[in-house]
Amino acid sequence: MGRSPCCDENGLKKGPWTTEEDQKLTEYIVKNGHGSWRALPKLAGLNRCGKSCRLRWTNYLRSDIKRGKFTPEEEQTILQLHSVLGNKWSAIAKHLPGRTDNEIKNFWNTHLKKKLIQMGFDPMTHRPRTDFFAALPQLIALANLRQLVEQRPWEDNTSSQVQADAVQAAKLEYLQCLLQSAAAIATSPSSSSINTIPTDLEQIGLLSPSQMSSLSSLSSPRILEGTNGQDFITGQLPDIQIPSSSFFEQPIINGSTQNSDYTANNCAGENSAHKPLFLSENSLPPLADFPISNLGDACSTSSCDADGNSAQLPIWSESFYDQFMSEFA
DNA sequence: AAGAATCCCAACCGCAAGTTG
DNA sequence: GCAACTTGCGGTTGGGATTCT
Numbered sequence: 001m002g003r004s005p006c007c008d009e010n011g012l013k014k015g016p017w018t019t020e021e022d023q024k025l026t027e028y029i030v031k032n033g034h035g036s037w038r039a040l041p042k043l044a045g046l047n048r049c050g051k052s053c054r055l056r057w058t059n060y061l062r063s064d065i066k067r068g069k070f071t072p073e074e075e076q077t078i079l080q081l082h083s084v085l086g087n088k089w090s091a092i093a094k095h096l097p098g099r100t101d102n103e104i105k106n107f108w109n110t111h112l113k114k115k116l117i118q119m120g121f122d123p124m125t126h127r128p129r130t131d132f133f134a135a136l137p138q139l140i141a142l143a144n145l146r147q148l149v150e151q152r153p154w155e156d157n158t159s160s161q162v163q164a165d166a167v168q169a170a171k172l173e174y175l176q177c178l179l180q181s182a183a184a185i186a187t188s189p190s191s192s193s194i195n196t197i198p199t200d201l202e203q204i205g206l207l208s209p210s211q212m213s214s215l216s217s218l219s220s221p222r223i224l225e226g227t228n229g230q231d232f233i234t235g236q237l238p239d240i241q242i243p244s245s246s247f248f249e250q251p252i253i254n255g256s257t258q259n260s261d262y263t264a265n266n267c268a269g270e271n272s273a274h275k276p277l278f279l280s281e282n283s284l285p286p287l288a289d290f291p292i293s294n295l296g297d298a299c300s301t302s303s304c305d306a307d308g309n310s311a312q313l314p315i316w317s318e319s320f321y322d323q324f325m326s327e328f329a
Numbered sequence: 330a331a332g333a334a335t336c337c338c339a340a341c342c343g344c345a346a347g348t349t350g
Numbered sequence: 351g352c353a354a355c356t357t358g359c360g361g362t363t364g365g366g367a368t369t370c371t
Contacts, residue, residue: 106338
């Protein structure tokens with residue numbers, strides 16, 4: 001397999017395109033089609049290499065290119081597809097009419113990746129990150145939350161119950177994040193990170209000593225051999241519901257997945273006191289709901305409305321978050 | 330107001346798969 | 351089957367634009 005000669009050779013022009021060059025290229029392609037890219041520059045009267053012409057045409061001059069900011073829908077589509085396809089920008093671009101792979105790649109690198117990292121998710125796996133620094137915001141927030149609950153009795157029973165529920169939900173949420181991470185880690189035989197999770201949980205008061213002992217036993221290889229990372233959890237911690245992994249089973253039709261599964265898939269219709277509010281295992285909530293500054297939202301996810309329908313709301317609603325932040329300001 | 334820092338994206342580079350003779 | 355060539359793709363970068371100090 002040979003390589004095409006570099007543009008540098010023969011003094012071909014590089015760098016930004018002028019309007020005259022754009023015009024020449026466009027006129028030629030509209031009239032004749034691009035044909036052989038290698039031959040095109042000469043035929044079109046351009047002092048560029050074919051590669052440069054192709055890139056300019058496909059990424060900029062084509063008439064069907066959509067310009068402007070990415071819509072939230074496009075953003076979600078990119079996130080979904082990236083969680084399945086990885087950095088297959090051209091494959092992703094096929095599902096976003098008018099967007100080029102280069103544009104999507106740039107958008108990912110400059111916006112989405114940063115958002116995911118900021119939220120504590122690994123941009124490559126779309127799972128919560130497990131290293132200490134990534135989890136630090138959540139750890140701090142939850143530790144503070146615990147302190148708040150213990151040291152400041154609430155004014156009345158109603159607000160106390162509401163806050164206790166919120167704290168419980170937050171704890172469960174974070175526990176879910178850790179357990180998801182554990183499930184991911186479990187597939188990696190070389191990883192030892194899972195051994196640190198029970199310690200983390202105990203230190204921030206998420207688990208009682210008896211729960212700790214149960215969870216500690218989960219580190220055995222036999223239990224962790226579950227095929228989907230769920231078996232070892234569900235039997236041991238009945239209050240924790242792990243959503244099934246449905247995202248990968250959703251076929252992509254007409255440029256988008258059928259499953260808009262950013263919402264928890266296990267809360268609709270449930271009326272339990274402690275609604276489990278969890279991420280679908282392989283998808284993420286809309287990033288639009290996550291201001292980058294809200295580091296405490298890192299493990300937030302969806303909620304249910306009064307009718308039991310899924311709603312794309314962060315578990316840390318704004319009012320709760322505001323109150324939480326004002327307490328510690 | 331000005332320099333520094335950061336963001337953003339068009340364009341380049343190099344690799345690999347596909348095609349052709 | 352092989353080498354030369356073409357095309358497509360993903361990673362990276364240069365530098366202009368914007369924001370911050």
